[in-house]
Ligand SMILES: Nc1ncnc2c1ncn2[C@@H]1O[C@H](COP(=O)(O)OP(=O)(O)OP(=O)(O)O)[C@@H](O)[C@H]1O
């Protein structure tokens with residue numbers, strides 16, 4: 485499966501392969517005798533911005549080695565929910581556990597320290613710096629106060645190779661990279677701190693077909709590393725190709741919680757639009 489490319493038509497096969505390869509994580513509900521503690525469990529999360537009720541009693545869980553797609557229409561509350569997990573916003577109500585332990589995530593540094601990495605849509609890369617510098621920005625390796633360029637470059641190559649990322653050179657300036665390559669650098673950068681949960685907000689939104697396929701393959705690599713991945717996407721084909729579970733938000737509330745291999749696009753879309761109403 486290492487070189488499997490997503491073409492938007494192999495969704496069923498992808499779901500089958502996933503189920504065979506990750507039986508422990510694929511369905512906590514279907515494996516009551518093999519309990520796995522969620523990496524992250526958000527429960528009853530509410531958040532208001534003044535009079536705007538952005539989130540009301542929302543639940544979200546992600547397990548090790550699992551990709552959860554968070555979907556919903558514009559303004560449904562997706563970004564607000566993951567920003568709470570990333571320490572950007574504090575919830576007005578609800579609780580969060582990390583690896584089974586209740587936590588309070590007061591700011592982005594605390595999220596990072598817990599092992600929660602976020603790739604926001606604007607990527608926050610420095611165009612004028614090369615790939616190595618971007619990967620290690622703010623976490624540079626040094627020996628006796630001198631930057632260890634050789635070690636950082638060696639580790640950068642190792643990480644990108646492990647992720648099967650195709651970059652012409654780790655010394656290329658990020659400004660010279662394509663949109664897809666920039667996205668993969670941003671995702672690789674999030675892994676430098678060895679997180680256990682990675683949040684990706686619209687990772688394929690601005691990408692062409694081939695670049696999006698590369699990013700979806702990269703998400704597969706994250707799952708293979710045992711990470712919990714939360715992906716926000718409006719692209720149902722991408723969601724079907726890459727996720728194990730789909731969590732739908734509508735008007736700031738949960739409206740459906742599906743196993744990807746058991747649900748059709750039509751059902752997911754009807755949950756997003758509100759044509760169907762689900763209790764969870
Ligand atoms: N910082 C903020 N201040 C005030 N209101 C906000 C803020 N952030 C989000 N909101 C409001 O909260 C609601 C949910 O917004 P959010 O950005 O979470 O939606 P979303 O599902 O990510 O939408 P999109 O798909 O368009 O990115 C919206 O009504 C939005 O206007």
Ligand SMILES: [Mg+2]
Pocket residue numbers: 562563564
């Ligand atoms: Mg958003």
